[in-house]
Amino acid sequence: MNKTDKKTLELALIIALGEFGSRATTGRLQGACQKIVKFVTRELEKLPPLTDEDLKPMAVALDEFGDQTKWDGQNRHLATVASFCLEMLENSQFEYDQKILNNLNKIVDHFDRVKKVPGPSFWAGSVAAEKWKRILEAA
Numbered sequence: 001m002n003k004t005d006k007k008t009l010e011l012a013l014i015i016a017l018g019e020f021g022s023r024a025t026t027g028r029l030q031g032a033c034q035k036i037v038k039f040v041t042r043e044l045e046k047l048p049p050l051t052d053e054d055l056k057p058m059a060v061a062l063d064e065f066g067d068q069t070k071w072d073g074q075n076r077h078l079a080t081v082a083s084f085c086l087e088m089l090e091n092s093q094f095e096y097d098q099k100i101l102n103n104l105n106k107i108v109d110h111f112d113r114v115k116k117v118p119g120p121s122f123w124a125g126s127v128a129a130e131k132w133k134r135i136l137e138a139a
Contacts, residue, residue, distance in 0.1 A: 001057040001139040015040040017081045032103040039099045068131045079111040083125025
């Protein structure tokens with residue numbers, strides 16, 4: 001898998017968070033999620049179009065991530081997914097628009113401030129990010 005494919009995968013995971021959050025929340029959280037979708041879409045538009053051959057290893061990586069994390073088809077707390085995305089971007093070899101990071105931080109800060117985060121949420125996001133890092137390194 002080439003670097004563009006890896007960057008596309010990272011952006012796809014972030015946009016999935018934004019779309020999920022836009023449907024599952026209201027108010028400021030919904031606004032932050034909608035902004036994430038907007039800024040990630042801009043980043044994706046800068047990348048070259050994908051071919052069917054590009055998609056095959058990407059699908060394998062996503063399947064492996066689903067198998068390792070058991071997140072495949074399972075809803076996760078928005079704080080968990082935002083925490084995962086932040087750590088994934090922190091470990092990424094790519095640079096991303098700071099506005100994406102700012103809005104992810106807004107989500108995490110909101111849940112931290114209101115103290116309505118299930119105990120292992122941030123930890124689970126961190127564990128998932130480490131698994132994702134190993135999957136991309138092997139790809």
